[in-house]
Structure formats: structure tokens, C-alpha cells
Amino acid sequence: MWGRKPLIIPRCPGIQAHGKAARRSGGHRASTCMNRLKHFIRSLRNRRALLVVILAVLMLELLSGAQYYFTHHLMEDELEKYAEMELTTKAIIMKRIIEDSEHTLKGHIMEVKRNLAFPDSMPGILKQITKYSPYLQGCGIAFIPDYYPDKGRLFEPYALKTDSGIQCLQVADGAFDYTKDGFFCDIMKKKNNSWVGPYDDMYLGQRLISYAVPIYEFTGDTVAVFGIDIDTENLGDTLNYRHIYPSSFDLLLTEDGEFISGPNDPGLHQEVQFVTSLINDSTVQRRPSSKGRSKIIDFDGRERDGSVFYVNMKGKPHWQIAVVCYDDEVYSSLLRLRYRLLLLSLLAFGILLYVIWRFAEGEKELRQKTLEQERLAGELRIASNIQQTLLPEEDVLLKGISDVQVEGRLIPAKAVGGDLYNAFVRDGKLFFCIGDVSGKGIPSALIMAITQALFRNIASREDNPAHIMRLLNETACRNNKANIFVTLFVGVLDLPTGHLRYCNSGHELPILIDHSPLTIDHSPSQMSAEASARGGQQCSMFNVQCSMIEAKPNLPIGLFDDFNYEMQSMQMPPGATLFLYTDGLTEARNADGKLFGRDRVVQMMEACGPKEPKQLVEAVIEKWHQFVGATEQSDDLTLLALRYTPSQEQNILDEAITLRNDIREVEALGAFVKQVAGQLSLDKSMVGKLRLAVEEAVVNVMEYAYPKGTTGDVNIRATSNGRRLKFIITDAGVSFNPTEVAAADTTLSAEERPVGGLGILLVRELMDTINYERIDGKNVLTLTKSILNS
Amino acid sequence: MKTTIEQLEDKYLVTLEGELDTAAAAEVEKTLQPLYTTGGKDVVIDCKGLEYIASSGLRILISILKGAKAGGSKVLLKNMNDDIKSVFKLTGFINIFDVE
Numbered sequence: 001m002w003g004r005k006p007l008i009i010p011r012c013p014g015i016q017a018h019g020k021a022a023r024r025s026g027g028h029r030a031s032t033c034m035n036r037l038k039h040f041i042r043s044l045r046n047r048r049a050l051l052v053v054i055l056a057v058l059m060l061e062l063l064s065g066a067q068y069y070f071t072h073h074l075m076e077d078e079l080e081k082y083a084e085m086e087l088t089t090k091a092i093i094m095k096r097i098i099e100d101s102e103h104t105l106k107g108h109i110m111e112v113k114r115n116l117a118f119p120d121s122m123p124g125i126l127k128q129i130t131k132y133s134p135y136l137q138g139c140g141i142a143f144i145p146d147y148y149p150d151k152g153r154l155f156e157p158y159a160l161k162t163d164s165g166i167q168c169l170q171v172a173d174g175a176f177d178y179t180k181d182g183f184f185c186d187i188m189k190k191k192n193n194s195w196v197g198p199y200d201d202m203y204l205g206q207r208l209i210s211y212a213v214p215i216y217e218f219t220g221d222t223v224a225v226f227g228i229d230i231d232t233e234n235l236g237d238t239l240n241y242r243h244i245y246p247s248s249f250d251l252l253l254t255e256d257g258e259f260i261s262g263p264n265d266p267g268l269h270q271e272v273q274f275v276t277s278l279i280n281d282s283t284v285q286r287r288p289s290s291k292g293r294s295k296i297i298d299f300d301g302r303e304r305d306g307s308v309f310y311v312n313m314k315g316k317p318h319w320q321i322a323v324v325c326y327d328d329e330v331y332s333s334l335l336r337l338r339y340r341l342l343l344l345s346l347l348a349f350g351i352l353l354y355v356i357w358r359f360a361e362g363e364k365e366l367r368q369k370t371l372e373q374e375r376l377a378g379e380l381r382i383a384s385n386i387q388q389t390l391l392p393e394e395d396v397l398l399k400g401i402s403d404v405q406v407e408g409r410l411i412p413a414k415a416v417g418g419d420l421y422n423a424f425v426r427d428g429k430l431f432f433c434i435g436d437v438s439g440k441g442i443p444s445a446l447i448m449a450i451t452q453a454l455f456r457n458i459a460s461r462e463d464n465p466a467h468i469m470r471l472l473n474e475t476a477c478r479n480n481k482a483n484i485f486v487t488l489f490v491g492v493l494d495l496p497t498g499h500l501r502y503c504n505s506g507h508e509l510p511i512l513i514d515h516s517p518l519t520i521d522h523s524p525s526q527m528s529a530e531a532s533a534r535g536g537q538q539c540s541m542f543n544v545q546c547s548m549i550e551a552k553p554n555l556p557i558g559l560f561d562d563f564n565y566e567m568q569s570m571q572m573p574p575g576a577t578l579f580l581y582t583d584g585l586t587e588a589r590n591a592d593g594k595l596f597g598r599d600r601v602v603q604m605m606e607a608c609g610p611k612e613p614k615q616l617v618e619a620v621i622e623k624w625h626q627f628v629g630a631t632e633q634s635d636d637l638t639l640l641a642l643r644y645t646p647s648q649e650q651n652i653l654d655e656a657i658t659l660r661n662d663i664r665e666v667e668a669l670g671a672f673v674k675q676v677a678g679q680l681s682l683d684k685s686m687v688g689k690l691r692l693a694v695e696e697a698v699v700n701v702m703e704y705a706y707p708k709g710t711t712g713d714v715n716i717r718a719t720s721n722g723r724r725l726k727f728i729i730t731d732a733g734v735s736f737n738p739t740e741v742a743a744a745d746t747t748l749s750a751e752e753r754p755v756g757g758l759g760i761l762l763v764r765e766l767m768d769t770i771n772y773e774r775i776d777g778k779n780v781l782t783l784t785k786s787i788l789n790s
Numbered sequence: 791m792k793t794t795i796e797q798l799e800d801k802y803l804v805t806l807e808g809e810l811d812t813a814a815a816a817e818v819e820k821t822l823q824p825l826y827t828t829g830g831k832d833v834v835i836d837c838k839g840l841e842y843i844a845s846s847g848l849r850i851l852i853s854i855l856k857g858a859k860a861g862g863s864k865v866l867l868k869n870m871n872d873d874i875k876s877v878f879k880l881t882g883f884i885n886i887f888d889v890e
Contacts, residue, residue, distance in 0.1 A: 666813040670842075688842060688873045695844050699812045746882025750855050758845035758881055765880045 037357070056352055060345040067341070071334055077290070079330050082244050083309035084292040086323050090239060090250055091313045094321065097135050097230070097238070098195075101211050104133045105228050106193075112141060112215055112226055119148045119155065123168040126159035129228070130166050135238075137161055137208060137231040140171065141215070142178045143224040144188075154178065160204070176203050187212045187225045195317045198232055198260045207232045209260055236261035239321075245329040251275060253310075255318040274299075275308050275324050304328060380415035387416050387445060390452045392423050401425050403495040405643045406432070407613035409621060410636065411584075417636035418444025419582050420452045424459075427739045428495050428771025428782060431459040431468075434580040434640045435488035435507065438556070447484050447558075451476070455490070461740055463772065465490040465503040466567035469557065473505070477561035485558035489551070489580060494773050496782055498572040498644055503565050504551035508583055508598075513605050514545045514576040546605045548598075549578070577613060577643040579605060581620075584637035588624060591631050596624065613641035653679055653720040658713050659698065661706040661733075669695055669716065676718045680725065680787060690785065693766040694727050696759040697738065697781060705733025705779055723788050724768075729781040736779055737772045738763070792839070793821045801832040807839030815846035822850055826857040833858055838869035843877060855887060864888055 108129055115121045122141055129139045140158035148155050156171040156178055171178065178184050183196035197209035212227030239250045240263045251262040251272060257280040262272045278284055278297055286297045294311040307330075310322035328335075391410055408421045418437030423430060433455050437444040451472065458471045468490050476486060487507040493500045554565050572578070581601065588596040601620070608619055617639045624637065657672045659665040673694055677687040698714055706712045710733070717728045743764055744757030763770055763783065771782040791808040802825055810818060825833055833854060855865045868890035870878065878884040 663816070664813050666811055670809065670811055685873055685876075691842065692844060692877065695812060699844070699846070744881070746880075746885075748882075750852065750859055750886040753852060753886070758848055762845055762877070762880060 036361070053349075053353060053356060057345075057349055060348065064338070064341050064345060068334070068338055071337070072331065075331060075334055079307070079325060080289045080291045080294075080296070080309070083296075083307075083323055083325060084289060084294055086244050086250070087294055087309060087311045087321050088292070090321050090323070091311065093238065094235075094252065094319070095313060095315070097235070098211075098317065101133065101135060101228055101230060102193075104129055104136070105139075105211055105213060105226065109213060109215065109226065112224075116215070116217065116223070119143075119151055119157075122157040123159065126157060127166050127168060130159040130161055133228070135230050135234060137206065137229045137234070138204070139228045141224050141226045142171075142184055144222070145179060147223055171203060183210055183212055183227065184225050187214050187227075188222055190214075191222055196227075198254070198258065201229070204229075207261075209235070232261040233264055236264050240264075244323070245325055247329060248323060248325050251310075251322040251324075253279065253320040253322065255312065255320065257320070260319065271324070274302075275322060278308055279310055279320070279322060306330075383442070383445065384412070384415045387412070387449065390449055391421065401430075401495070403644070403646050404430050404493065405613050405645060406430070406641070407617045408638070408640045409617050410638045411621070411633070412636045413584070413633040414441060416442060416445035418448050419584065419636035419638040420448045420455075421580070421638050421640045422452055422455050423640065423642065424456070425495070426460060427463075428769045428784070429463065430493040430495060430642065431455075431491075432493070432580075432640065432642060433459075433488055433490045434510075434582065434638060435486050436582045436584075436636070436638070437486045438484055439482075440635075443482060443484060447476075447486065451486055451488070459490075459492075461742075463492060463737060463740065464567060465492050465501050466565045468492075469503040469505055469554075469565040473557040473563060473565065474561050476558035480558050483558075485556040487556045491578070493572060493642070493644065494771065495646065496771055497773060497775065498574065498646060499569060499773060499775070500572045500578075501567055501569040502549075502551060503554070503567050505554045505565065506556040508581060508586060509548040509551055510578050510580040511602060511605055512547050512549050512576060512578055514547075514573050544606055544608075546602050548602075572644040574644060574646050574648070577611075577616065577641055579616065580640040580642075582636065582638040584633075584635040585620070585624060585639065587635060588628050588637070589631060589634070590627050591629055596627055600627075613643050616641045647721075649721040651719045652722045653718065653725075655679075656715060656717040658715045659702075661702040661710075661712050661714060661731075663699065663702065666695055666699065669698055672716065672718075676725070680720060680722075682725075682787060686787070689766045690725070690727075693763045693783060693785075694729075696762045697727070697729055697783060700738050700741075700759050700763075701729060701731050701733065701736070701779065701781070704738075705731045705736045707734065720787065723786065725785050725787045727783045729779075729783070731779050732777065733779060735774050737774075738781060739770055739772045791818060793818050795821065795825065801834055802828065804833060804835040805839070806835060806837055809842035810840060810847035811842060811844045812846045815844065815850065818847065819850050822854060825854050828854075828858050828861050828863050830861050830863050832863045833865045835865065835867050836869055837867055837871070837874060840870070840874055843874055845881075848877070848881060848883060851887070852883070866890055 108125060111125055112122070115125065126139045126141065130136050133139075138158055138160040140156055142156040143151075143154075145153045154177065158169045158171045160167050160169055182199065186196060187194065191214050193211070193213035195209065195211050198207055199209075200206070201208045208229040209232055210227050210229045212225050214222045215224040215226050217223045235252065239252055239261060243249065249263040249268060249271070252260040253276065254260060257276070259272070259276045262268070278299060284297055286295045288294075289296055289309065292311070294309045297308045297310075299306060299308065304326045305328075306324060306326035308322055308324050310320050313319050313321060388410075392408065404425070406423045408423060410417070410419055410421060412419070418440060419435070420437070421432070421434045423432035425431070435448075435451060437447045437451065454472055454475055455468065458468050462468050462471065469488065472486075472488065472490075486505070488505045489502065489507040489510060490505075491500060491502040491510075549570065551568055552566055555563050579601075586596055586598045586601060590596075600623075604620060604623055605616075608616060611619070620639055621637075653676065655672070655676055657668065659668060670691055673691040674687060677690060682690070694716065698716060701714050705714075712731060712733050715730045717730070719726045719728070738760055741760045742757060743761035744753065746761070767783045767785050769782075769784045771784075773780045773782075791810060791814040792805075793807075794805045796803040796805075804822065804825070806818075808814070835851070835854075851865075851867075858865045866888045867878075870889065875884070875889075878887070878889065
């Protein structure tokens with residue numbers, strides 16, 4: 001009976017297309033950003049990205065470190081070169097001073113010797129020497145004791161450079177005994193010219209270094225020591241007039257390492273002492289310079305790290321010159337470079353981190369999007385399946401019904417659609433509907449599901465299609481903010497009589513396919529010129545007549561909750577087929593944009609001839625497929641075909657009884673049922689059931705169809721074809737439909753159970769079908785029961 | 791239809807015989823009306839001779855049951871034939887009466 005519902009695997013456009021990672025929209029709050037960053041950093045732990053970042057940082061650091069190392073090495077070389085140059089230059093300067101001083105002294109020896117006999121000429125000579133030599137602090141001749149008897153025991157004329165000019169002094173005035181002085185004794189003993197000092201001159205109160213020569217008499221005896229004094233402070237200034245680095249300084253030491261002179265800045269006193277002791281400490285590690293003769297001592301662990309470069313001057317005196325350089329100055333440019341590089345690498349690291357972050361974020365978003373899409377696709381698949389299950393199940397609802405054949409198909413354009421159809425049999429009536437929800441997709445599908453469920457619900461207690469439509473409309477109008485409306489065609493086909501009542505709400509008009517001339521049954525008030533003009537497309541091929549059934553369009557449901565839907569009715573000829581469809585059929589377009597059109601549908605029906613609903617539906621679908629070809633389906637397609645095939649068998653029994661609406665008449669009813677059962681040879685248990693059902697139905701009529709005080713008849717007619725027994729209970733009372741009475745709830749407790757509702761419950765339970773029709777001002781209640789096995 | 795009530799010390803014994811259809815229900819109800827208030831006594835209904843019962847008959851039984859339950863007593867149905875029992879099953883009465 002029921003065509004197999006096609007399992008439709010809906011197309012879900014857009015679901016497979018993952019697309020590019022969508023750009024994040026701006027305007028995120030900073031906190032969200034921070035949270036994301038934190039989350040990102042947390043998530044990095046298990047990521048390759050972390051490895052990449054660490055590797056990049058390590059590489060950067062390695063490069064930077066290597067560069068630093070090589071540059072440091074280069075600069076070290078440069079420093080050695082500079083230091084060597086500095087030492088060489090300073091040595092040349094010192095040598096010149098030494099040589100100048102030596103030459104000055106030596107150049108006057110002869111003059112002194114010539115004038116030995118004239119002691120008073122000595123100051124003049126000394127004055128002249130002092131005057132012309134810029135580095136000399138003073139110059140003197142110390143005679144051996146008692147050399148000039150008239151000059152006293154000691155005699156040492158001395159010329160001293162002062163701010164106010166050159167003064168001549170007689171040092172040996174008894175206060176200072178130079179014969180006990182180191183340098184005098186030294187020279188006298190060695191009888192050789194030599195440098196003496198440095199020493200602190202008690203008399204002048206200065207630190208001096210002196211060069212002295214012995215003066216011989218013609219006898220060969222040493223009679224005096226002739227010497228010049230050089231102020232070490234002066235020497236220090238000369239030595240430090242220029243430096244390779246701002247805080248570098250130069251020192252002059254004797255061959256033995258005794259400090260001669262250095263910078264005169266008192267602030268550097270400690271440094272000078274430290275460097276001097278460093279050079280004199282034989283345990284300190286020193287290395288040779290690769291650029292010359294100097295030696296290098298590196299020192300650290302002090303306030304400033306640095307290096308001392310020192311070298312022995314060539315020739316006599318074998319003094320040492322040292323220069324001190326501090327690392328912070330030497331490598332300051334390198335440090336600056338290092339800091340800049342560090343800053344740059346930090347920046348690069350930041351950019352790298354940011355890029356990876358963005359990449360990871362993008363990837364995460366893409367993954368989330370993909371997941372989301374997959375989830376949506378899955379949900380749509382489920383929704384699609386659910387929607388398919390909302391459609392009437394094959395065989396279930398029409399089981400055992402031979403009076404009608406039904407076939408329905410719904411082919412959604414998308415995963416879920418807004419079309420619906422339903423059909424089921426209750427109380428000898430086929431309730432059916434077809435509908436189309438405005439719009440597409442999920443909102444329509446939701447409304448479809450609601451409408452489908454509501455129809456089933458309302459039609460299970462309501463027989464009048466206009467009432468069903470009205471109730472559906474009221475619900476659809478409630479909270480209809482989306483303004484979704486539904487076109488619907490609701491029909492109720494009375495199976496025993498073929499009486500079709502229907503109500504349309506703006507839906508496509510169904511087509512009636514009939515062999516015999518069509519008879520339309522409607523009241524004149526329901527006639528409209530429009531309906532008449534639309535109906536009656538008649539044709540004669542295969543003796544098939546196709547016509548749009550006349551139906552007032554009314555209004556789609558969901559628009560006005562107080563709209564009065566009108567019911568219409570007609571007689572379904574035996575063997576006729578009603579074909580219902582949605583605009584997915586008539587408005588389908590092919591590749592050229594042509595419409596399928598209603599005429600094509602009608603032509604098809606005419607050409608097809610009488611067919612089973614299943615064949616008819618399949619033929620239409622095939623035609624539709626051919627027509628649209630590869631064009632994308634733009635709307636849901638729903639088809640519903642029902643064929644009225646009433647059984648036309650001979651009755652083997654036809655008995656009737658008429659009772660007054662008096663409870664006491666019921667006794668006669670019992671006898672009537674027993675008599676009928678006897679004719680059909682039914683067993684005792686079946687007789688009891690039939691009697692109870694018929695009695696309950698008749699009592700119901702007596703109580704409700706005829707209000708208290710009114711009188712009337714109830715006719716009970718029993719017919720049977722040998723397989724089924726049918727009781728048709730007719731009365732002329734007020735319209736009363738017992739099938740709409742709620743049956744008693746059998747699950748309630750004694751206290752909760754109402755006294756009523758038992759009668760209709762028993763009728764439903766005891767009989768196979770119960771059918772009510774109001775025909776020609778009469779209530780017609782038909783009860784049937786299969787008697788095959790009884 | 792024959793209906794009798796026997797009042798014992800602690801209970802009422804009701805015997806239903808015949809066909810309790812809608813027509814007979816009015817008379818049966820008149821007979822059994824005293825049992826709508828049992829005064830704490832249990833009601834035992836013997837259905838041995840009961841051949842038929844319609845919903846009007848069932849309504850009388852449930853009225854007795856409601857009265858008994860309100861008074862804290864029970865209603866026991868015994869000796870029901872299969873057809874009557876099937877009606878009790880259909881209506882769910884089998885669950886609210888004590889059936890022997």
C-alpha cells in the first residue's frame with residue numbers, strides 16, 4: 001500500500017568547503033587578547049612551535065655570540081697595536097728627554113773642568129744650563145769636602161728653576177750634608193756617570209730623578225759630582241699629555257720596577273700603585289704582545305677590568321714604560337653593538353613569536369571552523385534523518401485498510417526542508433495533508449516538524465478539516481515573529497462513503513484523476529467564480545478525466561489567527577486518484593529556465609492512465625528528473641497520491657432494528673445482536689463483545705444526540721460480507737461525534753477515575769474501527785469488527 | 791437480573807446474577823445504593839451468576855469502590871467469568887478492585 005520512502009542523502013552545499021582561515025575580526029578587547037596569548041603560551045608546551053622558537057633564539061644567540069667573540073678578538077688585536085704604538089711613541093719622547101738631559105750635562109763638563117780654579121764662576125755655568133734645558137728642575141756641582149778651603153768644608157753651588165726665574169743657591173751651608181747623600185756616594189764610588197733615583201729631595205721637597213757625572217782633576221782624582229735634576233711631576237705630565245683612551249694613563253718605572261712618574265691626578269693614585277705592584281709581581285700571569293716587544297697583564301675582579309701593556313726602553317737607562325687600558329672603554333663600541341644586536345634579536349624574536357602565534361591562532365581557528373562545520377554537517381544529517389522519520393511510516397498506519405492506497409514522497413532541496421505531508425487512518429477515515437512552509441532551511445524545517453506533529457495531534461481527535469486548519473492556524477500565528485507561513489491542504493476521506501471533506505490554505509490545487517465523469521459536491525455559498533474557472537480541465541484520453549479540484553484558496557496559515565477557514569466537500573468516485581504536490585514540482589526549472597508548470601503535470605496524468613499511486617509518484621519523479629537534468633534543485637519536492645478503492649462485496653447479512661431513545665429499549669438491542677451473531681455462528685465471547693460495544697454506542701446516542709426531554713429513533717443496521725461485521729447506527733438527533741469524546745484513562749487510581757468515558761473506551765477497544773459521519777442531517781456511526789477467526 | 795445483599799457482622803455480601811445491561815442498571819443501582827457508604831465494612835461481590843456487564847454496571851461498582859475506599863474498607867470481586875474479566879481488563883478496573 002505505502003510506497004517505500006526513499007532514503008534521501010541530502011546535499012549539504014558549503015559543508016565540504018572549508019575555505020581559507022577566516023580573518024579575525026578586529027576589536028577584541030585587550031584582556032581577551034592577553035588571555036589568548038596566555039593560552040597560546042600554555043598550549044605551546046606541547047607544540048613544535050615552541051621548539052622552533054627556542055631553536056630560532058638559540059641560533060640568534062649563537063650567531064650573536066660568535067660575532068661578539070670574533071669582534072672581541074679583532075679589537076684585542078687592534079688594542080695591542082694601539083698600545084704598542086703608544087708605548088713606542090712615549091718611549092721616544094722619554095728617550096729624547098733623557099738624551100737631551102745627558103747631552104746638556106756632558107756638554108758642560110769641559111767648561112766646569114776649565115773653571116775648577118774659579119769656584120765663583122760655577123753658579124753662572126749652572127744658571128746657563130738650567131736656563132736652556134726645559135725639563136731640568138735644577139743643576140748643581142757638589143765638591144768633595146774641603147776642596148775649596150775658603151768656601152768651608154762643603155761647597156755645592158746649585159741653580160734652581162722657580163716661578164720667578166732661576167735662583168742660585170749654596171746648598172751646602174751646613175744644614176744639608178750631601179756627602180752622606182746616596183747619589184753623591186754612588187757616583188764617587190762608581191766614578192761613572194749614571195742616573196740616580198727617583199728619590200725625594202729633602203731640600204727641595206720634590207721627587208726627583210737625577211743624572212750625574214764625576215768631575216776629575218787633572219791628577220785623575222774625583223773632586224766633584226756634577227748633576228742635573230729632573231722633576232718627576234713634570235715628566236709625568238709629559239708622559240700623560242695624550243692617551244689612547246680617555247681614562248688610560250702612562251707610567252714610567254725604573255728597570256727594577258720602581259715608580260718614577262705617572263699621571264699627577266691624585267684620584268689615580270691608587271690605580272697607579274696597583275699597576276706598579278702588578279708589574280712588579282712576578283707571580284702575575286703575563287703574555288707577550290703579538291704586535292711588538294711589550295708584555296701584557298690582564299686584570300679583573302676590580303671595579304674596572306683592563307690590561308696593562310709595558311715595555312723596557314731600549315738603551316740606558318733601561319726604564320719601563322707602561323700604559324693602562326680599561327675594557328669598558330676599549331670594548332665600549334663592541335658592547336654598544338652587542339646591546340643593539342640583542343635588542344634587534346629580541347625584536348626579531350618578538351616578531352617570530354607573533355607570526356607563529358598568528359599562524360597557530362589561524363590554524364586553531366581553521367581547525368575549530370572545520371570541527372564546527374563537521375559538527376553542523378553531522379547535526380544536519382541527523383536533522384535530515386529525523387525529518388524523514390516525521391513523515392508517515394510505510395505500512396504502519398494503513399495496515400489492514402483496503403479502501404485506500406497512499407504513496408508519498410519528499411525530496412528536500414537541502415539537508416532539511418520545509419515541505420511536509422502526512423496521512424493516517426483513524427476511525428474509518430483517511431486524514432491527509434500536504435504543505436509547504438515559506439522559506440527554506442532550518443527555520444522552515446522546525447515549522448515543518450511542528451506542523452507535522454500538530455496535524456497528527458489535532459487530527460487524532462478532530463474530524464473536520466476546517467477545524468483542523470483553524471487550530472493549526474491559531475498555533476502557527478502564536479509568536480510568529482519570523483512571519484513564517486504555511487500553505488496547506490488538509491483532507492479527510494470517509495472510507496465507507498468516499499465522502500471527501502477538505503480545506504485549503506493557499507496551497508496548490510490537487511488534481512483528481514477519474515475514469516468516470518466527475519461529480520463535485522459543494523454548497524452554492526462555497527462556489528466562487530475563480531474556483532469554477534480553475535476547475536474542470538477535462539480530457540478524454542484513456543477515458544481518464546483530470547481536473548483540479550475546486551478549493552477556495554483561503555489564506556496560508558500563520559498570518560491571521562482569526563481567519564475563518566471554510567470547509568468544502570466532494571464525493572470521491574471509486575477508483576479515482578487524488579494527486580497532491582508542492583510548488584517544488586510545478587515551479588521546477590530546467591537548464592533553460594523553463595518552468596515545469598501545472599499543465600505539464602495534468603498532461604502527464606492524462607497520458608499515464610490509471611495507475612497505482614506508487615507508480616504514479618515514481619513516474620512523476622522520473623519526469624521531473626528528466627526535466628530539471630543537472631540543474632540544482634531549488635525547492636523541496638513533495639508528492640502525495642491517494643487512490644480510493646472501496647471494497648464492493650455482496651452482503652450475506654443485512655438486518656436492522658429501530659429503537660426509541662429510551663434506555664429500557666436496550667434490552668431489545670441485546671436480543672438483536674444475539675440474533676445477528678447467531679446467523680453468523682459467532683462464539684459466545686464474541687457475542688458478548690459485540691453486544692457490549694453496540695450497547696455502549698447506542699446508549700451514547702440516546703444520552704447525547706437526544707437531549708433530555710426530546711424523543712427520537714435510533715436505527716441500528718448490521719451488515720456482513722462474511723469477513724467483517726458492520727453496525728451502522730443512525731439517528732436524527734443533534735450533531736454528536738462520539739469519536740471526538742475522550743476515552744477514560746485506564747491508568748488512574750480508583751479515587752482519580754471519573755465515572756464517565758467508559759462507553760467510548762469500550763467501543764474503541766472492542767471494535768476494529770469506529771467511524772462517524774454527519775450525512776444528510778443524520779449522525780452515522782459505523783462500527784466494524786473482523787469475524788474471520790470467530 | 792437478580793441482585794441480593796446479605797449483611798454479615800463485618801461485611802456485606804452481594805450476589806449479582808444475570809445480565810447487567812444499561813436497562814437493568816437503574817434497578818441494580820437502587821438496590822446497591824446503601825453500599826455507597828459502607829461504614830467501614832468490606833464488600834464482597836460474588837459474580838458467579840453474572841453473564842454480562844455494561845459500562846453503566848461498571849459505574850455502580852466504581853461508586854461502591856469509591857465509598858468503601860473513603861471509609862477505609864475494601865471491595866472484593868469473586869467468581870468472575872472470563873468475559874467479565876476481560877471487560878475489567880479493558881477498562882483497567884482489574885487494577886483498582888481486589889479480584890479473587
